Amino acid sequence: MAWLWVLLSATPAYAQENTVNYSLTDLSYDDFSNLNLVGGVFAGAEMRGTNFQGADLSESILTKGNLLKANLKGANLTDSWADRVILDQAILTNAILTDAMMISTRFYDAEITGADFTGADIDRYQIKLMCERATGVNPVTGISTRDSLGCP
Numbered sequence: 001m002a003w004l005w006v007l008l009s010a011t012p013a014y015a016q017e018n019t020v021n022y023s024l025t026d027l028s029y030d031d032f033s034n035l036n037l038v039g040g041v042f043a044g045a046e047m048r049g050t051n052f053q054g055a056d057l058s059e060s061i062l063t064k065g066n067l068l069k070a071n072l073k074g075a076n077l078t079d080s081w082a083d084r085v086i087l088d089q090a091i092l093t094n095a096i097l098t099d100a101m102m103i104s105t106r107f108y109d110a111e112i113t114g115a116d117f118t119g120a121d122i123d124r125y126q127i128k129l130m131c132e133r134a135t136g137v138n139p140v141t142g143i144s145t146r147d148s149l150g151c152p
Helices: 002-009 124-131 145-149
Strands: none
């Protein structure tokens, strides 16, 4: 009888209105600059060289995405899920990545000047590598890249 009560009292789950879903698609070299992509889903997407400059990607899901050489200059990735993402040689200049989940994400040779990583979950080894080249202050948040990473 309990299962009948569960079925009758359950409320349906609705997809977030206006949310884009590009999971497992090839978006290489596409232009998403200055777009509102809040809550967008890019899980497993190929985004090599894609332009996200100035885009709002807050609360988005980028899990297992390939953003090799992508342009994320000034992009907002606050509260995004960007775990197991390849950000090698990506441009993260002045990007906001506060409270982002970035475990097992690679940042090899990424441009991070002025990026704000405050509260982001990042592997210690990646933080160590980024601290070697961390400079600048984010023009929106006023937080230095070194401070946001917890560099010594």
